[in-house]
Amino acid sequence: MNETQLRNIVEAALLAADRPLGLDQLQALFEEHERPPRALLRTALGELEAGFADRGIELREVASGYRIEVRKQFAEFVSRLWQERPPRYSRALLETLALIAYRQPVTRGEIEEVRGVSVSTQIMRTLEERNWVRIVGYRDVPGRPALYATTHEFLDYFGLRRLEDLPTLAEIRDLDDPNVTLDLGVPAGAETRAPVDAEEPDGHEEIRALHE
Amino acid sequence: MNETQLRNIVEAALLAADRPLGLDQLQALFEEHERPPRALLRTALGELEAGFADRGIELREVASGYRIEVRKQFAEFVSRLWQERPPRYSRALLETLALIAYRQPVTRGEIEEVRGVSVSTQIMRTLEERNWVRIVGYRDVPGRPALYATTHEFLDYFGLRRLEDLPTLAEIRDLDDPNVTLDLGVPAGAETRAPVDAEEPDGHEEIRALHE
Amino acid sequence: MPVELEIVRVSGPPAGVRPGQPAQGEMPFAVVEGEVLTELPRDLYIPPHALRVFLEAFEGPLDVLLYLIKRQNIDILDIPIAEITRQYVRYIDLMRELQLELAGEYLLMAAMLAEIKSRMLLPRPETAEADEEDPRAELVRRLQEYERYKKAAEDLDRLDRLERDVHLAAAELVDRKIVNLLPDVSLEALLLAFKDVVERAEMFAHLHVQREPLSVRQRMSEILSRLQATRSFVEFPRLFGRDEGRMGVTVSFLAVLELIKESLIEIVQAESFAPIHVRLAGQDEFPAAELKRAHE
Numbered sequence: 001m002n003e004t005q006l007r008n009i010v011e012a013a014l015l016a017a018d019r020p021l022g023l024d025q026l027q028a029l030f031e032e033h034e035r036p037p038r039a040l041l042r043t044a045l046g047e048l049e050a051g052f053a054d055r056g057i058e059l060r061e062v063a064s065g066y067r068i069e070v071r072k073q074f075a076e077f078v079s080r081l082w083q084e085r086p087p088r089y090s091r092a093l094l095e096t097l098a099l100i101a102y103r104q105p106v107t108r109g110e111i112e113e114v115r116g117v118s119v120s121t122q123i124m125r126t127l128e129e130r131n132w133v134r135i136v137g138y139r140d141v142p143g144r145p146a147l148y149a150t151t152h153e154f155l156d157y158f159g160l161r162r163l164e165d166l167p168t169l170a171e172i173r174d175l176d177d178p179n180v181t182l183d184l185g186v187p188a189g190a191e192t193r194a195p196v197d198a199e200e201p202d203g204h205e206e207i208r209a210l211h212e
Numbered sequence: 213m214n215e216t217q218l219r220n221i222v223e224a225a226l227l228a229a230d231r232p233l234g235l236d237q238l239q240a241l242f243e244e245h246e247r248p249p250r251a252l253l254r255t256a257l258g259e260l261e262a263g264f265a266d267r268g269i270e271l272r273e274v275a276s277g278y279r280i281e282v283r284k285q286f287a288e289f290v291s292r293l294w295q296e297r298p299p300r301y302s303r304a305l306l307e308t309l310a311l312i313a314y315r316q317p318v319t320r321g322e323i324e325e326v327r328g329v330s331v332s333t334q335i336m337r338t339l340e341e342r343n344w345v346r347i348v349g350y351r352d353v354p355g356r357p358a359l360y361a362t363t364h365e366f367l368d369y370f371g372l373r374r375l376e377d378l379p380t381l382a383e384i385r386d387l388d389d390p391n392v393t394l395d396l397g398v399p400a401g402a403e404t405r406a407p408v409d410a411e412e413p414d415g416h417e418e419i420r421a422l423h424e
Numbered sequence: 425m426p427v428e429l430e431i432v433r434v435s436g437p438p439a440g441v442r443p444g445q446p447a448q449g450e451m452p453f454a455v456v457e458g459e460v461l462t463e464l465p466r467d468l469y470i471p472p473h474a475l476r477v478f479l480e481a482f483e484g485p486l487d488v489l490l491y492l493i494k495r496q497n498i499d500i501l502d503i504p505i506a507e508i509t510r511q512y513v514r515y516i517d518l519m520r521e522l523q524l525e526l527a528g529e530y531l532l533m534a535a536m537l538a539e540i541k542s543r544m545l546l547p548r549p550e551t552a553e554a555d556e557e558d559p560r561a562e563l564v565r566r567l568q569e570y571e572r573y574k575k576a577a578e579d580l581d582r583l584d585r586l587e588r589d590v591h592l593a594a595a596e597l598v599d600r601k602i603v604n605l606l607p608d609v610s611l612e613a614l615l616l617a618f619k620d621v622v623e624r625a626e627m628f629a630h631l632h633v634q635r636e637p638l639s640v641r642q643r644m645s646e647i648l649s650r651l652q653a654t655r656s657f658v659e660f661p662r663l664f665g666r667d668e669g670r671m672g673v674t675v676s677f678l679a680v681l682e683l684i685k686e687s688l689i690e691i692v693q694a695e696s697f698a699p700i701h702v703r704l705a706g707q708d709e710f711p712a713a714e715l716k717r718a719h720e
Contacts, residue, residue, distance in 0.1 A: 004266065012268035012286040015227065015593035017293050029289045051267075056220035057227060057595045069596045074224040077241045079601040081229050088607050091617060097609075098618030102638065104645045105688070114625045130606060136649040140687055140706030147688070149645030158611045163642035172619045227595035269593045282591040284584070290591045298588035303483055306577035314576055326569050329484030329529050370583045371590055379579035382572040384565070385501060 007044045014068050022065035093123045105147035219256045226280050234277035275367035305335050317359035485533035486570040509537040643679035651704045660700040
C-alpha cells in the first residue's frame with residue numbers, strides 16, 4: 001500500500017464515519033498484515049490536511065479523534081440547506097389581517113366583534129413583528145385600546161401600490177365564480193387600475209363593519 | 213464570488229447535506245443577488261469531480277441530484293467501521309420491487325399475477341416505509357386498486373439516475389419461434405448463454421413507454 | 425423420514441444460485457441453523473428440517489416449476505408436461521407431508537397442469553394446426569414472464585446499493601445556523617379570509633354598516649399615525665399634501681371627517697379666525713398654552 005492509497009483510505013473513512021476516528025480506529029480498518037503504524041497514519045492525516053487547504057472542508061482533531069468539518073467560512077451558505085418554512089398562518093391570523101386592512105384604523109375589540117371570537121395576543125404580535133400592521137393611535141374610550149393599521153411593508157408584500165388597490169367585497173365574491181378572474185398580482189405601477197374609490201364611493205357599499 | 217469559492221461551497225454543501233442535491237437546491241444556497249447560473253454550477257461540479265480523481269471519494273449523480281460517495285475501491289476498508297451487517301432483502305421483496313420498477317404503474321393484483329402467489333401486506337408496507345414505492349393513482353376498475361410506482365429514493369438507493377438505467381429485462385420467446393437462442397438464465401459461463409440483452413433492448417422500450 | 429431419490433439427487437443448484445460466486449449480491453437459497461444452504465445436500469437422506477427449509481424457500485408454484493425445468497436442462501419451449509406434472513405433484517405431496525402451509529396457488533397450478541396434460545393427449549387436427557394453440561402456450565408464457573422478473577430481481581440485488589456497497593461521504597457542520605423563513609401568504613388567501621369573515625359576521629351578527637372607501641381608511645391611518653408621531657397639534661391645512669390633487673384633498677377631508685366622527689381626533693381653534701388645529705383625541709395633557717405657542 002502506497003502513501004496515496006493510505007491517505008485516500010483515511011479520507012474515505014473519516015468522511016464515511018458518523019463519528020470522529022482515533023488512530024486506533026483508523027488502524028482497525030486494515031487487516032493485520034497491512035496495518036500501517038501510527039506514525040504513517042499521522043503522516044497521512046497531515047497530507048490530508050494540506051490537501052484540504054484550498055477546499056471547502058478541513059481536518060480537525062477533537063477529543064475523540066479526527067473528523068472532517070465544513071470550513072467555517074462556508075457554514076452560512078451550507079446552513080441554508082436547513083431553511084425551514086414554519087407552518088402556514090392560521091385562518092384566524094388571515095382574517096384579522098384582512099379586517100385590519102379593510103377596516104383600519106381598528107381596535108382589537110372591533111375585530112373581535114366582527115369575527116365573533118377573541119383575537120389572540122400572539123396573532124397581533126406576529127402581525128406586528130412581520131411589520132404588516134402597526135399601532136397608529138388609541139381610541140379615546142375607557143381602556144384606550146390601540147388602533148391598528150396596515151403598513152407600507154404590507155402593501156409591498158402583496159404587491160399593492162395603495163390600499164384601494166385591494167378589490168371590493170363584491171369583487172372578492174366573484175372569486176368564487178369560475179368565469180371571473182380577478183387581477184390579483186397587481187404589479188407596482190400598473191396603469192390600468194380603476195379610478196380611485198373617492199370618485200365612486202358607492203362602489204364600496206358592500207364593505208360593512210360594526211360601527212354606525 | 214470566484215470559481216474556487218463556488219466549488220468549495222458546492223463541495224461543503226454536498227458533504228453536509230444528508231441527501232443528494234440538485235441544481236435547484238444548490239442555487240438556493242445563495243442569496244438572490246449572488247446566485248450562480250446553472251451552467252456555472254455545472255462547471256463547479258465538473259471541477260469538483262476532477263479534483264476528486266486521485267482521492268478517496270467521488271462525485272455521483274443519482275435521481276435526486278448529486279452526492280459524494282466513497283470510491284468503490286476503498287469500500288472494503290470503510291465497511292469495517294460498522295459492526296452490524298447491511299440489511300438483506302428477501303426474494304419475495306426484490307421480485308415485487310422489480311415488478312413495480314419495470315412495470316409501473318402496476319397494481320398489487322398484477323404483481324401477484326406474474327409471481328403466481330399473493331404479495332404480503334408486510335412487503336408492500338416495507339417498500340412504502342423505505343420510500344421506494346408509492347401509490348400514484350388508482351386503476352379505474354372495480355375495487356379501484358392502487359397503482360404503485362417507484363420513487364426517486366428507490367433510484368438513489370440503487371445508485372441510478374433514471375429508470376432507464378435499470379438492467380435490461382430478459383426477452384420473452386415465443387413458442388412459434390424456435391430459432392431464438394435459449395436464455396435460461398443459467399450461471400455465467402454456461403455454454404448456452406444467450407447474446408447479451410443489450411442488443412435488443414426490449415426492456416428499455418417498455419420503460420420509456422411509461423414516461424410518455 | 426425417507427425421502428425419494430428423485431428429490432435428493434439434485435443435479436444442480438436451485439435456480440438463481442450461482443455456484444463459485446460468493447459475491448455479496450448472492451442470494452442464499454436458504455439458511456439452516458445459521459448456515460447458508462446454496463444447494464441440496466447430496467446425501468441419500470435429508471434431515472426433515474433441511475428439506476422443509478428447502479421447500480419453504482420456493483416463491484410459489486411458478487418458482488417450483490422453473491426449478492424442475494432448470495435442473496433438468498429442459499427447454500422451456502418444449503416442456504414434457506406429463507413428466508413435469510408428475511414431479512410437481514410429488515413436491516406438493518411432500519410439502520403436505522411436512523405440513524407446510526400450502527398456498528392455494530400450488531393446488532391451482534396442479535389442476536392447470538392436469539388440464540394441459542389431458543389436452544396434450546387429444547389428437548391435434550392436422551388442418552387446424554396453425555390456429556390451434558399449443559395447450560402449453562399459456563403456461564410457457566407465464567413461466568417466462570415470471571422468470572424475467574425473477575432474473576430482474578437478481579439483477580437488482582446485484583446493483584451497488586446504499587448501506588451494503590456504497591458509503592456516503594459526509595462532513596460535520598459544526599455551527600449550523602437554522603434560518604427560519606416566514607410563511608408565505610397569497611393575496612387570494614387574504615381576500616378569501618376577508619370574504620368569509622364578513623359573510624359570517626353578516627349572518628350571525630347582522631352587522632350591516634356601510635363604510636368609507638379604502639382610500640379614506642388608508643388616509644385615516646396615515647393622519648392618525650402622523651398625529652401619533654408628533655403628539656401635538658398639527659395645523660389642519662398641513663394634513664393636505666400640495667401634490668395630492670383635488671381628489672386627494674377630498675379623500676383627506678373625508679378621512680378627517682370620519683376621524684372626528686369616530687372621536688379619534690379633535691379640532692381645536694384657539695380663537696375665531698385663528699388657524700384650525702388638529703390633535704389626537706383625549707390628549708388633555710396638552711395645555712391650551714401649548715396651542716398658543718404652536719400658533720405663534
